[in-house]
Amino acid sequence: MRILKIQDCFFIGMFMLGICFTMSAQTGQINIQQNELIPKLLELKSEMTKDGKLGERYTIQLYYGDNNAASNVIKEFRAKYNSLPSSVIYETPNYKVWVGNFRNRLEADRALLKIKPDFPSAFIPKPQRG
Numbered sequence: 310m311r312i313l314k315i316q317d318c319f320f321i322g323m324f325m326l327g328i329c330f331t332m333s334a335q336t337g338q339i340n341i342q343q344n345e346l347i348p349k350l351l352e353l354k355s356e357m358t359k360d361g362k363l364g365e366r367y368t369i370q371l372y373y374g375d376n377n378a379a380s381n382v383i384k385e386f387r388a389k390y391n392s393l394p395s396s397v398i399y400e401t402p403n404y405k406v407w408v409g410n411f412r413n414r415l416e417a418d419r420a421l422l423k424i425k426p427d428f429p430s431a432f433i434p435k436p437q438r439g
Contacts, residue, residue, distance in 0.1 A: 365436040367417035379404035
């Protein structure tokens with residue numbers, strides 16, 4: 310193996326230094342053009358999120374079965390708890406009775422504790438995305 314002389318090291322160092330000074334990064338200019346509707350859409354999305362129309366929402370399921378029994382369950386629920394929104398959802402081949410539109414699991418659990426004595430089969434399914 311050959312040991313480099315001081316003169317060779319000097320030339321290699323100068324060569325490397327020259328390369329470092331001659332190298333430069335590219336410069337450029339970026340122009341972003343966006344549709345004027347994008348800020349309006351972002352504002353609409355934030356309003357819908359506040360109103361509970363977007364994002365994960367928790368519901369309580371009271372019943373799963375045929376249409377006649379689902380109608381009876383929702384009538385009974387609305388007679389006792391008219392403050393919570395309720396609906397019958399069709400999922401082939403059965404119907405579900407869903408109650409509430411809760412923002413977090415804690416709210417849903419509190420409502421479930423109130424509802425459970427009258428509807429013992431009630432539970433909180435996995436949250437639905439809006």
